[in-house]
Amino acid sequence: MSSGDTEALGIVGAIEVECSPWLEDNQWVLDIAAKDKIVVGMIGNLEPGKPDFDTQLDRFARNPLFRGIRYGYLWDRNIRAELKNPGFIAGLKRLAGGGYTLDSANPTIALLEDLIQVGDKVPSLKIVIDHLPKIVIPSEAKGRAAYHAAIQTLAARPNVFVKVSAVLSKIGDHIPYELAPYKPKLDALYDAFGPDRLLYGSDWPNSDPLGSYAQVLRVVREYFDAKGPAVAEKYFWRNSVAAYGWVHREKGQPGK
Numbered sequence: 001m002s003s004g005d006t007e008a009l010g011i012v013g014a015i016e017v018e019c020s021p022w023l024e025d026n027q028w029v030l031d032i033a034a035k036d037k038i039v040v041g042m043i044g045n046l047e048p049g050k051p052d053f054d055t056q057l058d059r060f061a062r063n064p065l066f067r068g069i070r071y072g073y074l075w076d077r078n079i080r081a082e083l084k085n086p087g088f089i090a091g092l093k094r095l096a097g098g099g100y101t102l103d104s105a106n107p108t109i110a111l112l113e114d115l116i117q118v119g120d121k122v123p124s125l126k127i128v129i130d131h132l133p134k135i136v137i138p139s140e141a142k143g144r145a146a147y148h149a150a151i152q153t154l155a156a157r158p159n160v161f162v163k164v165s166a167v168l169s170k171i172g173d174h175i176p177y178e179l180a181p182y183k184p185k186l187d188a189l190y191d192a193f194g195p196d197r198l199l200y201g202s203d204w205p206n207s208d209p210l211g212s213y214a215q216v217l218r219v220v221r222e223y224f225d226a227k228g229p230a231v232a233e234k235y236f237w238r239n240s241v242a243a244y245g246w247v248h249r250e251k252g253q254p255g256k
Contacts, residue, residue, distance in 0.1 A: 006038065009217055013237070013253045015041040015067065015246055017103055017130070021075040023056065030063050040253060041067040041246035043103045045075075048091025049082055057091075061098060067244045068101030068126075072111055079104075079114045089121050096125035101244055103128045103163075107135040109143065112150035119157055126159045128243055131166035131203060133185055155192040161243040162193050164235070165201025167219055168210040177215045179222045186223050195231045199240050 006012075016029055016039055026044040033039035046056050046069045060066040072079055082088040095102060102118065102125055104111055115127055137147050154160045167182050168175060176182070189198065200220065207216050224232040237254050240246060248255045 009214060012038065012250070013040040013246070014038055015043065015240065015244055017043040018045040018070055021045060026060055026066075030060070030065060033065050037249040039065065040249055041065055041244050043068050043070050043101065043244075045070060047071075047077070048095070049085045049088030050091075053087075053091045054094065057094060057098075061100070064247050066100075067246060068095065068103060070103040070105055070130075072105035072130075073108070074105045079118075080110065083114065083117050083121070092118065092122045092125055096122050099126075099245060101126040101128055104130050106130075107132050109135075109138070109147050109150060112147070112154060115160070116150060116153050119154075119160065124159070126161070126243060127157075128161045128163055128199065129154070130163050130201070132162045132189060133164060133182070134166040134169065151192050155194075158197075160193075161197045161199055161239065162189055163199045163201035164189060164220060166203040166207065168207065168216055170210070175210055177211060177219065179219050182219055183223065186220075190227075195227070195234050196239060196242075198235050199243055200236045 006014075016033070018026060018029065023045070026042075026046070029039075029042050029044075033042060042065055044060055044066055046053060046060070048069075048071070071077065092102065104115060104127065107129060112129070115129065118125065119127065135147075138144050164186065167186070168177070169182075171181055202213060202216055204213055204216070207213070210216075220235075221232075224235045233254075241255060
């Protein structure tokens with residue numbers, strides 16, 4: 001997607017969430033971001049609990065665009081197992097102490113329960129739950145109860161944010177591009193987390209098989225615009241400042 005495409009859609013800033021397990025790709029992204037001021041922050045890939053975590057965090061944290069790390073059930077990692085590792089918890093406390101954010105990945109009920117434990121052990125850590133609209137809510141009573149209990153617990157914690165991303169999905173034999181089929185799930189998230197802790201996310205380029213960037217944006221824009229300009233502004237940028245503390249880099253970017 002070109003800069004012209006993003007401008008036409010009203011997009012003036014982006015936070016990159018790392019999708020590579022290779023350490024040096026953190027630097028690669030930061031090098032690109034140094035030249036492209038649409039990037040106002042990046043969420044990297046580091047592993048708390050590893051012997052070199054502190055050194056790596058110190059290295060990348062020298063760049064103000066580095067705003068946290070992504071961790072969850074990806075790249076053969078297991079957050080539940082790591083929660084038993086004191087070094088992992090110490091690493092999360094270092095993140096929290098520096099004002100950095102933990103982005104989760106691949107939402108499941110198990111992951112939500114793990115994030116509750118993370119919050120129990122490191123209450124000051126900011127957590128962003130990625131792509132929560134794509135979670136599969138069980139049809140059976142026990143699973144649904146577990147999901148709703150986890151959501152209720154997380155929603156009660158003011159430093160837990162939800163990225164309303166990966167909204168489009170195949171329903172039956174087609175992919176709807178109108179709001180109506182997605183509205184009940186969006187309503188449930190809005191009712192739980194309120195207007196101050198929901199963030200826009202595109203999931204681009206993973207979203208491409210489901211629809212164009214404009215189609216992804218149109219659904220959530222219709223939903224949040226209907227709630228009024230103050231709520232839409234929070235969703236599209238103000239709440240991301242609270243969640244990430246991103247860097248204002250160009251005149252056209254909001255916030256200054």
